[in-house]
Structures are given as C-alpha cells and as structure tokens.
Amino acid sequence: MGSLPVQAGGRIKPFDSYARDLVLQITGGRTFQGWDPVELTLSWLADPKGWEDKPFILITRKDVKRQLGLNETISKFSPKELFNESFMAEYANSMGGQGGMTAQATPIARTSKPDPRDEEVKRLFERVITYRAIVSGEAWLVIPSAPPTPWKPLGSPGQTASDFSTLPGKSIRDGFMKIFANYLNADRAGYDKGVAEAKAAIVGEMHGEWTESLSNKISAELFYNRVHPYQIAWIIYFLAALCWAASIWLSADGVSAIYGAKGTAAGVSPSAKTGKFFQNAALPLTFLGLSLHILGMALRCYIAGRPPVTNMYESIVWVSFGVMVFATILWFIQKNSILFSIATAMSAIGLIVSDAAPAMIDPSIHPLVPVLRSNYWLTIHVLTITLSYAALALTLGIGNVTLWFYLKGAEGTTEGTKKITMLNLLTYRAMQFGVVLLAAGTILGGVWADYSWGRFWGWDPKEVWALIALLGYLAVIHARFTGWMRPFGFAAWTVVAFTLVVMAWYGVNFVLGVGLHSYGFSTGGQSTVTVFVLGQMGYVLGVALSRRGRLAKAV
Amino acid sequence: MKKVWQVFWRISISLKFAVAVILGLTAALIVATVLESKYDTPTAQYWVYQTIAFYGLLGLLGWLILAVALSRLPWQKRHLPFLCAHLGILLLLYGSWLTFQFGIDGSMTVGEGKTESALELTDPLLVISDEGKVNTVPVPWIPPNADFKPIEVPTYGLRVAEFISRAESKVDFVPATGSLDLSAPAIRLKIAGGPSAPPFMRMGQETWIWGGDANWMRQQVGPAILAMAPSADPLAFSSKGPELSFRLDTKKSALLVSIQTADGKKTDLVFPFKEPKDLVGTVIKTGWKFDATATILEWIPKAMTDVKFAPARIQYGASAPSSAILLQTSETKASPASKIWLGLGDRATLDIPGADGKTKRVTLAYFPRRLVLPFGVKLEQFKIDRYQGTMNPSEFSSIVSVDGAATGEKVVNHPISMNEPLKYGGYTFYQASYIDAQPRPTTSVFSVNQDPGRWLKYWGSILLVLGSAWLFAMKYWKKKREVSIGNPLLKGNES
Known part of the structure; x- marks a missing residue:
C-alpha cells in the first residue's frame, strides 16, 4: 500500500511518505501509538466511527485549549471533543467571516509579529481540515490527470461508494474499495490483491508520466522511509564514541590519547590490551556509521534531486556529517583518537536532535x-x-x-x-x-x-x-x-x-x-x-x- | 600637534581598540536584527543601518584596517597574506560605499506586450509643477515609531506638515469651497431596524451617498439600496427591491425622496429647508421590513470629497500600506491656510498665494522617485510553472526584447529568470516577482540596478578569503617546519 503513487505537496510520492506527513501533521508525532502511518491513515478513512472518540488530534498551546474550552492537561483530542464539545466551530466562523464591525475593532498592530496563539489556532484548523479530508477521500489524490491539471481525489464530501462507478478512474476506485473492505475484514490476501490492482490502475492512467526513473525514486523513497538510515547511523556512532572513549581510557598510559603512538609500553598491561580491542572495534564502527549516514543523504539527494541542505532537518544531518569530515581531515594532521571520540559523539547527538522533534524540524521532502x-x-x-x-x-x-x-x-x-x-x-x-x-x-x-x-x-x-x-x-x-x-x-x-x-x-x-x-x-x-x-x-x-x-x- | 597624531596613530593600530570597535559593531548589528524581527526591514534600516553612527563605525573599521596595514611598512614578502586579507576588507567596505552613494536600485513593472522605460526608486518625492516649472522635494521615509520634522518649501509657502508612514485613506464630505465646481449633494444616513428587528439591525448602519461620483452614487446597506442623484433630475430605481433615492431640488431648496419597498410600492416625500442643518435628525419611515428607518445625520447640498489619511491598522511588515503626507499652505491676509492630504501615488491641484497677492494654481504629486532609462524594455511573454497539483510556483521567467534604437545594441527574446539576469546598457535586470492574475499572470516585476561598486566587492571578497586561508595555511606550514626541526612542546600561542 505504501508504494502507491500519490500526488501531494507538488510532486508524486509514495503513499507511505504522504501518510507519514499526514500523521505528523495531525498527531504531531512520527507515529501514533505504534500504528504504522499507512495503516493509521487507512483506518481513519475506513473506520471513521471507530476514531470518533479517540484522542489523536494535537493542540500544543494551553491558552488555545482554554480558549476552546478543552481540558488543558492533555495534548491530544478526539474529533468528537473538537467538533461537538468545543468552541471550535464558533472560532472557525469568526475567523472566516470578518464583518466591517470586527475589522474596525481590530487595534493598530504595534509589531509585525503574528500572535502565536492565533497561529496555533490556524494550525489546529489545518489539522482538523486535513483529518476531514482524509475521511472524506478528498486528501487521497490518486486519480491521475495529465499535467498541469491536478490529480483527482478518491472522493469528496457527500459522495458514497455507489457514486464511484460513475466518476473517472473507476478501476482505481474499485481497487481502493477492495483495499478498504479487505482491510476492515482483516483479509490480507484480498487486501494485497486490492493494492496490486489499484497500483496497476494508477500506473495505467498515468500513461507517459510513469517512467522508469519515477518508479525507481518511489522505491528508493520507500526504502529510505522504512530503513531510516540515520537512526541506525546514530546508534552505531554512539557505540563508536563509547569504544573510542574506552580505548583512550584504557590506553597504555591511562590518559594518552595519541592513536598509534608506537606504544612501546602498549601490550604490556592488561588494560592496555583491552584498550587496543576497543580501538580496533571503534574504527570500523565509525566508518559503518559514516557509510549509513552517507547512504541516507545520497538517497535523499536522489529522491529530491537536489543537495540535501534546504531545511533545518537536512542541515542538521549535513552538519553532523561535516563534523565527521573535519575530524577525518584533522586526524591526518594530528593522529589523535580523541577527535573521533568527540566527532562520533557529536554526530550521534546531531542525528538524534534531527529526529527528536519532527513537528518542529520537519523531516519530509518539500518542493x-x-x-x-x-x-x-x-x-x-x-x-x-x-x-x-x-x-x-x-x-x-x-x-x-x-x-x-x-x-x-x-x-x-x-x-x-x-x-x-x-x-x-x-x-x-x-x-x-x-x-x-x-x-x-x-x-x-x-x-x-x-x-x-x-x-x-x-x-x-x-x-x-x-x-x-x-x-x-x-x-x-x-x-x-x-x-x-x-x-x-x-x-x-x-x-x-x-x-x-x-x-x-x-x-x-x-x-x-x-x-x-x-x-x-x-x-x-x-x-x-x-x-x-x-x-x-x-x-x-x-x-x-x-x-x-x-x-x-x-x- | 605631533603628539596628538602619535596618540591617534597608536590607538589606530591598537588591536584592543579594533576589538572594541568590532564589539560595538556587533552590538549594533544585534540590535538591528532584533528591531527587524519586532518591526520590519525599513524600520531597522532607519534606526541602525542608515544612520550616520553606523556608517561612522564602518568607516572607522576601514581606517583601523588601513592603519594596521600601513603600520607594517616597509612591507615584506611574509606580509603578503596579511595584506591580502586586510585589503580585501577595505575593498569590500569601499565598494559598499560606492554602491550606496552612486548605485541605482529600482523596480520596473511591465505587462505582456508592453514596453517600459521608467524605473521606480523607493524614496518618495513631492513634485510641484507650476506653469511648466517642475520642482522636486524629497520626502525621506521614516518608520511609524520615529518623529517627523515638518519640511518647508519656501518657494511656494508650502510645508509638509505631517507624515504617516503606513497610511489608510478615509473619504469624508465637506461643503464645497474654491472656484473649481465639482460639487454634488451628499447625505450621511443611518439605516436602522425598528423594535421588531434582530439586535444587530437595531444598531443600524451608517453610510454616505454622494452624487458626484459613480462609486458613491449608490450604496448597498443590507438588502436596501440608497442613491443620490447627481443633478435635479430624478434617478431611476436600479432594482425591484427596497430602495431610497434622493435628489436636490435647487429651485425650491428642498430634498426630494423617492422610496420603493420590496413589493414595488413607491412613495415620494419632500423635505424643504432653509439651512442644510434644518434637515439633520429627520427620520424617514421607509415602510420596509422590520419598520426600518433612515435618519439624516448630515446633509450637504453642495459637497466635495475630503480625503484624510490615518495610520493604518497594519503598521509594520510587508502587508503594511504605503505612506501619506499632509501639505499645508501658509496663511496670508488674503487667504486662510489650506490643507491637503496626498497618499503615495496621488496627484492634486492646489491654489497657493503668489508673490503678487494673487493665487496661483500648482499641481502636486507625491510619487516614488522615477528614473527614465534611455531605452525601453518590452515584455514579450511571462512564463510560470507550478509544482504539480498546487498553485506554488516552481519557476517563473520573462522573455524580453530591447529595440536598441538608443544604444545600438539589440536584444531579441532574451529570457530573464530567478537565477538568470539580463545585463543591458549598464543596468542589470533581475526577475523579482510578478502580479498574480487569473487565468495566468501577465505582468512581470523586475528589479533593476546599476552598481559601480560590484567589482570592488567581488575582488575584495576573493582577496579576503584567499588571504585568510593563506594566513592560516602559512602558520600551519611554519609550525610543521618547527616541529620537524625538533621544536619542543608547543605552547598554546603561535606567532
């Protein structure tokens, strides 16, 4: 299901990436309670009743919760709470229709900064609108059109499954109906068949747009999403940093950090031997981590078709890589393992930071x-x-x-x-x-x-x-x-x-x-x-x- | 004197003083970015970057760098990288000063198929035309949080009395004065529902209607239309719904009112008056739904518009509107002082007392400074690509031609895009933006400049970067040599 092509954010991407964006936008997290983003999105559409009173829509600011008359101690709310038990509808009205009276009552703004509370209310509306669009099928732009016409959505509000047969892209819709039905019945084989049919139908309707390179990029992106090379990289970097530190700690003179310092005394004391062991383990680990790091960046470059330094997320990843590069250069000037100990630790921290707050440091690939x-x-x-x-x-x-x-x-x-x-x-x-x-x-x-x-x-x-x-x-x-x-x-x-x-x-x-x-x-x-x-x-x-x-x- | 110079020189080449200057510069820059964040770019420019103090600081830094380079005289080969880096900074500073002093930076807006040769520069200008003579008075923009000092124009006895950085206009109506008769009747009405109406309708709504201009002749209030005839002839009802039509009967000195209700019933009323204020407070029963009434709040049989400006609700940021000025003539025995507001881009005529006691009519315009190039740029086509399925532009570009009659150099169908400017006739044309329209934008906005400091800045940059890299590398090689000849433990400080 994740590999189905969908048009979103100005490009054609695998559904897996799109579902991750949606889940991140609505819940503020990379995943929600262990749900795979694709399955969660599917479940929202296929079973909206079941999600009606489950809290999953994020509100970050306390004052916004208070404004809406919601419980201030929790951060996620159910659609039912938001639609039926809060003042959200009133806010939507007042923000949408500004009459002459309200416009005149607005005081003169003394700075150019928008009110952060208004910004959060706006973001909340966007979350709610996105969720509604997922449930109604509007958010699923899977029916290809020749560019520059945008792709058509799976459904729109008020449409029922029976309308689908009269709309364009019938075979795609049939495929999706099969996916939804079999998903609800937990029929794996039928579900897979639906996915295959939907994909074949979409690719069929894309005509010349479906190229070898697009297909490869979608596979690469799917692999990048699933494997998440940076995550493995930081774990390995972290281990490498520990090994480097241990090797320095245990080296011949106890504190010397000179790597390869023709240690005449080395190999004598047992701790130095252990130190040597750690040192031998550290170098391969460092390069393994670095390779994964490079792999991740190369994949991202390939998918986006540009250097990976266009937002905060990419720049943190790149800087973490740069730290390793400089450590390597300096290592040739001064053969010193403490450099790698520091660099691997810093790279690990960098990669952890880049992944720690996806709502703030957006990891998705944007045009x-x-x-x-x-x-x-x-x-x-x-x-x-x-x-x-x-x-x-x-x-x-x-x-x-x-x-x-x-x-x-x-x-x-x-x-x-x-x-x-x-x-x-x-x-x-x-x-x-x-x-x-x-x-x-x-x-x-x-x-x-x-x-x-x-x-x-x-x-x-x-x-x-x-x-x-x-x-x-x-x-x-x-x-x-x-x-x-x-x-x-x-x-x-x-x-x-x-x-x-x-x-x-x-x-x-x-x-x-x-x-x-x-x-x-x-x-x-x-x-x-x-x-x-x-x-x-x-x-x-x-x-x-x-x-x-x-x-x-x-x- | 010699002693003063010696002290001055010693301070000039003192690194401690240089660091103090750098710290001062840093503090100014931090303040500027915070101001820019809180307010906006022009405000930060006004308070920091465009101040004499800031230029002084940069100039001082330039002098210190020059002094320290001179202090190494006679120069030797080993000074080369040091001189390179410092000369680089000097060239950068000098180039920036040239750009600031002699550079031209404007914008040009061209529609598809049109040819344009005028550049719009940012600083506003008051242009006074008087029987063929044209005088210009610069009115430097200042931010809303700065104090405006009135600008006097003694030749015409004029003064720019007020300045609003981000202004919104408000139209009012006043009894007509002056010889130019553009007057028409105007009335300010309040339409309100009776006791049976919902609360917001009981509060009522006020509006002006004026016969002098098609935009003001008919006003919609809720479902009803209010109209004022420009002359004594009755104005036909424009709809089948509730409508209230006024006209002035000049002979009988009376206000005539025709009322139409939603069911098509028509009534005519006559309100005679001696003085216009006699009618103020008159309540007209309209016979519309909710017992709606129209109350006359003001009545001016011969009215003209009076445009006033007030600070806009949005005072800072890109969406804030442009500025406005209030012009005032000096008071003489013959005529009282008159005032007129001009928004940026407005023109007006004004009678000012002349030297011979007679009044003189001058044309005033408050415009951004314009510069007419010796050649015209024709926009052949504007192209825009969008990211698929969105309205976000991925690329936009203009195809332009210059006929070359004035310069002898022809340009045919040359593309200008975001990262691809056009150099022509000493100017460089950059694709800056476009005016969005449906179904596709056809008006392109170029940023056009002439920068005499450009090459100095480029050379300065190259020298600075190469010089400092060289400086560092030289120290490293020197150190390496020392290490190889067996220099004992390295101290923290290298020389």
Whole structure:
C-alpha cells in the first residue's frame, strides 16, 4: 500500500511518505501509538466511527485549549471533543467571516509579529481540515490527470461508494474499495490483491508520466522511509564514541590519547590490551556509521534531486556529517583518537536532535521556492556555510572536552598540559577551517544574492548573524594570536562563541523569523535551545570557577 | 600637534581598540536584527543601518584596517597574506560605499506586450509643477515609531506638515469651497431596524451617498439600496427591491425622496429647508421590513470629497500600506491656510498665494522617485510553472526584447529568470516577482540596478578569503617546519 503513487505537496510520492506527513501533521508525532502511518491513515478513512472518540488530534498551546474550552492537561483530542464539545466551530466562523464591525475593532498592530496563539489556532484548523479530508477521500489524490491539471481525489464530501462507478478512474476506485473492505475484514490476501490492482490502475492512467526513473525514486523513497538510515547511523556512532572513549581510557598510559603512538609500553598491561580491542572495534564502527549516514543523504539527494541542505532537518544531518569530515581531515594532521571520540559523539547527538522533534524540524521532502532552484548556487553557498557550522561544532566539542580536562585538574601535570595544548591546537585548526568557510560561505551568499536579486549585501538578518558569528570568531582568533587568551580562555571562549552559530543557524529562522531567508522559517524549540545555551554557559562558568579555586590553592 | 597624531596613530593600530570597535559593531548589528524581527526591514534600516553612527563605525573599521596595514611598512614578502586579507576588507567596505552613494536600485513593472522605460526608486518625492516649472522635494521615509520634522518649501509657502508612514485613506464630505465646481449633494444616513428587528439591525448602519461620483452614487446597506442623484433630475430605481433615492431640488431648496419597498410600492416625500442643518435628525419611515428607518445625520447640498489619511491598522511588515503626507499652505491676509492630504501615488491641484497677492494654481504629486532609462524594455511573454497539483510556483521567467534604437545594441527574446539576469546598457535586470492574475499572470516585476561598486566587492571578497586561508595555511606550514626541526612542546600561542 505504501508504494502507491500519490500526488501531494507538488510532486508524486509514495503513499507511505504522504501518510507519514499526514500523521505528523495531525498527531504531531512520527507515529501514533505504534500504528504504522499507512495503516493509521487507512483506518481513519475506513473506520471513521471507530476514531470518533479517540484522542489523536494535537493542540500544543494551553491558552488555545482554554480558549476552546478543552481540558488543558492533555495534548491530544478526539474529533468528537473538537467538533461537538468545543468552541471550535464558533472560532472557525469568526475567523472566516470578518464583518466591517470586527475589522474596525481590530487595534493598530504595534509589531509585525503574528500572535502565536492565533497561529496555533490556524494550525489546529489545518489539522482538523486535513483529518476531514482524509475521511472524506478528498486528501487521497490518486486519480491521475495529465499535467498541469491536478490529480483527482478518491472522493469528496457527500459522495458514497455507489457514486464511484460513475466518476473517472473507476478501476482505481474499485481497487481502493477492495483495499478498504479487505482491510476492515482483516483479509490480507484480498487486501494485497486490492493494492496490486489499484497500483496497476494508477500506473495505467498515468500513461507517459510513469517512467522508469519515477518508479525507481518511489522505491528508493520507500526504502529510505522504512530503513531510516540515520537512526541506525546514530546508534552505531554512539557505540563508536563509547569504544573510542574506552580505548583512550584504557590506553597504555591511562590518559594518552595519541592513536598509534608506537606504544612501546602498549601490550604490556592488561588494560592496555583491552584498550587496543576497543580501538580496533571503534574504527570500523565509525566508518559503518559514516557509510549509513552517507547512504541516507545520497538517497535523499536522489529522491529530491537536489543537495540535501534546504531545511533545518537536512542541515542538521549535513552538519553532523561535516563534523565527521573535519575530524577525518584533522586526524591526518594530528593522529589523535580523541577527535573521533568527540566527532562520533557529536554526530550521534546531531542525528538524534534531527529526529527528536519532527513537528518542529520537519523531516519530509518539500518542493523548493523558485529562487532556491539552482543546484549550483545551492551547493556552493549553502554547503559552504553549513560546513563552516560543522567545523565550528567540532570546536565546540573539543572545547568542551578541553574544559573537562581542566575540571579534572589536568593542568597540574605535564601529561595533562601536553594534552590540553594538543586539544587547543586541534580546536584552533578546526576553527580556522570554520572561519575561512564561514567567510567564504557568507560572501558566496552575497555573490548569489547579487546574481539573482541584484544586491550583494542587504543587511538581511541571516547575513548579519553570519557576519556577527564571523566577527566573534575573528575576535577569538585574534585574541589567541596576540596572547590575550591563554589556552584556558581560548577553550572557554570557543564554547561561548558557538552561541553565535546557534543564533545564526537556528535563531534567525526560528526566533527572529524575518528577512529574505524566509523559506527556512519555522517556530518552536526555543526552550530546548535556551537550556542548551545556558547549560553551556553554566558549564564554562563552573569550570572557570573551579579552576580559579584550584589555582588559588596552588599559590 | 605631533603628539596628538602619535596618540591617534597608536590607538589606530591598537588591536584592543579594533576589538572594541568590532564589539560595538556587533552590538549594533544585534540590535538591528532584533528591531527587524519586532518591526520590519525599513524600520531597522532607519534606526541602525542608515544612520550616520553606523556608517561612522564602518568607516572607522576601514581606517583601523588601513592603519594596521600601513603600520607594517616597509612591507615584506611574509606580509603578503596579511595584506591580502586586510585589503580585501577595505575593498569590500569601499565598494559598499560606492554602491550606496552612486548605485541605482529600482523596480520596473511591465505587462505582456508592453514596453517600459521608467524605473521606480523607493524614496518618495513631492513634485510641484507650476506653469511648466517642475520642482522636486524629497520626502525621506521614516518608520511609524520615529518623529517627523515638518519640511518647508519656501518657494511656494508650502510645508509638509505631517507624515504617516503606513497610511489608510478615509473619504469624508465637506461643503464645497474654491472656484473649481465639482460639487454634488451628499447625505450621511443611518439605516436602522425598528423594535421588531434582530439586535444587530437595531444598531443600524451608517453610510454616505454622494452624487458626484459613480462609486458613491449608490450604496448597498443590507438588502436596501440608497442613491443620490447627481443633478435635479430624478434617478431611476436600479432594482425591484427596497430602495431610497434622493435628489436636490435647487429651485425650491428642498430634498426630494423617492422610496420603493420590496413589493414595488413607491412613495415620494419632500423635505424643504432653509439651512442644510434644518434637515439633520429627520427620520424617514421607509415602510420596509422590520419598520426600518433612515435618519439624516448630515446633509450637504453642495459637497466635495475630503480625503484624510490615518495610520493604518497594519503598521509594520510587508502587508503594511504605503505612506501619506499632509501639505499645508501658509496663511496670508488674503487667504486662510489650506490643507491637503496626498497618499503615495496621488496627484492634486492646489491654489497657493503668489508673490503678487494673487493665487496661483500648482499641481502636486507625491510619487516614488522615477528614473527614465534611455531605452525601453518590452515584455514579450511571462512564463510560470507550478509544482504539480498546487498553485506554488516552481519557476517563473520573462522573455524580453530591447529595440536598441538608443544604444545600438539589440536584444531579441532574451529570457530573464530567478537565477538568470539580463545585463543591458549598464543596468542589470533581475526577475523579482510578478502580479498574480487569473487565468495566468501577465505582468512581470523586475528589479533593476546599476552598481559601480560590484567589482570592488567581488575582488575584495576573493582577496579576503584567499588571504585568510593563506594566513592560516602559512602558520600551519611554519609550525610543521618547527616541529620537524625538533621544536619542543608547543605552547598554546603561535606567532
């Protein structure tokens, strides 16, 4: 059933992807109570009575629930509650028909921001409308038409099954009727037969539109959805990070992180032997994770036909990949397994974050606005910028680990100082990559803007925050260069400076939400990101205080 | 003097001062983006990016970079990457200044099959034409949260007394004045239901009807039509439903009313008056459903329109409307001060007191500044593709031609699309947007500019990126050499 082609969101996609989008939109989750999205969508259509009083429609804001007279302690509501027991209908009326009186009563808006409560009410209406369209068959655009005419839906409100025979696409509708009937009767064989018939009928009606390449893309997308390579990748990355950490911990001198340091002492102590074992396991795991990561991105590229950096989800995945790339490059400069330990951990965190909040970080593949439809510019500008984020993310990781060593008092020993110096140097190298790429990416953005809009620099918030981040990192680099920042200060400021990247990357699109990069705007996650940033600041401050205490004691 | 210079120089090449300037710039930028988020782009531009202080900060940064480069004199080979990066920044700043100072940035709207040569620039302009002489007065746009300082135009004794950044017009009717007689009768009525009507109908609804303009002649209130005849001749009923038709009998000085009910019954009423205010408060029983009545709230036998502007409900963001100005003539013994509102794009005539004591008629226009190019661009065709099954555009482009009579260079059927501009006659034409229409849009909007700083900015960018990459790489190689010759433990600071 998942492989049936359907027209949605401006392209032809497998029904599986469409069902995932619908379930995500209505319930706010990737899945709902363990239901497969395809089956859930099918069940909504085939058995609307059964879903009448099951709570599954999401409302996020408390004030909206209060406004609608609903229970504020729960977040999902049944169609019955919404349609019969809330004030939703009244709201729909008042929002739809604005009379002269109400228009005049609207006060003068003092800012350009829409009220977030109104936005959520709007989203709720969209959820409800989508659910109704699924039940009525309107949302199922499965009857092909020659472009540019849109495909026709399976049904529309007020239509009954008996009307189907008189409408176009009879054989498709027959196939679907068979699917629904057999689904309700739990007749697997009949259901499969219905699916096969419906698919054959749709493909038959698509005539020239059904090509080998479309068929391959649909299969690829189905595979991508089912396997979810990023999820496996992060689990493996996580294991790899543990192995790297264990190998460092157990290595010959107990703390040395030099990989392949012709350990004369290695192989003597039993812990070093175990360390070697972990080290041997870590490298293949890392590359397995990386391969899956690349596979996922390659599939996405193939399905969408463009570089995978057009929204927050794709950029997080790409940055996680970039972290691995830079770790590998730096590894050739400084053969140090701590790099991979940090990079795999960061990539794992990145991939987890990208999958953690699908309602906020939308994982589905959407069509692009016209200005972005240039693979050349998209590749060189966006990939450069996001690669710089990756290099800077790596400095964040290394910086945090450096601070950890300070916290453990590594400064006091020769070994520890050596390690800190080395980590500092790695941070510096990664930061150099980051700064050059950030400057290049920002300027390339200017060149693109000049080329397609006719202005090189327009003080657009995204540009400005990229510039602020650049200035911030330049300040750090210059301060280290002139010696104002000692190794500790450098590590601490590296961590703090990443806040600027967070603002340029996330903040402009999700908090400020203005400017020409409007195609990436969304909302949500403020509290999580704030906690992250404050946590980082707290950590830096804590380490600084503990270090000061220790130094004072030493004197 | 020499000492002052020395101190100045020392500060100029101090890295600490440079970092302070960078931090100041960063703070200004943060404030600007927050303003832009809370209000909108023009507001942020006005408060931060277009201020002298901000330009001063950028200029100061440019000087510091120049000073630090000069301080390394005489330059040596090893300074090359450092000079490259810093020269890059200087070129970028200088190029941006050139663009700001001498660049042209406008937009051009062309319909299919039409030829256009005028660019519309953003800054508004008051154009005063007086017997062939044309004077222009710039009226710089300011955001709603800024204070407007009146602009004086002494030549005509005029002043731009008020400015509304985002204005909405409101039409009112006043007794006609002036020599130009465009007047017609106007009446403001309140239609309300009687006690048997539902509550919202009992509250009633007010409206103006005016005979001077087809748009105001007939107004629909609920199911009823109210009409005002432009002259003394009766106006035929326009419907078979409830209708109330007024006309002025100039000879008898009376307001004549014809009423038609839903069942087609007609009644005529006469309201004589000495002064127009005699009729204010008169209640006309219409005989319509719910005992509806029409109450005369204002009655002006010779009325003209009076357009006023007020701040719009939407004050910020892309959907906020354009600006409006209030012009005022100075008061003289011969004539009292007169006022007129002009919305962006409006024209009006105004009698102003001349030097010889006589009044002089001038034409006023409040328009975005326009620039006429020496050539015309013809839109042959506008094309749009949409994502299948949706109205979202996937691609749009224009096919244009330029006949080349003025420049000698012909362009035939050249495409301009989102990522494919056209360079012609020193200008670059970009596909900016289009005006949506059914069944398909046929009007294309180009953004057109001339940017003398472009090449400086490109070279600056290249130098900056290559210079800094080189700088970093050089340090790395140097370090590597040191390591290979057995430099002991590396310290955190490299030089």
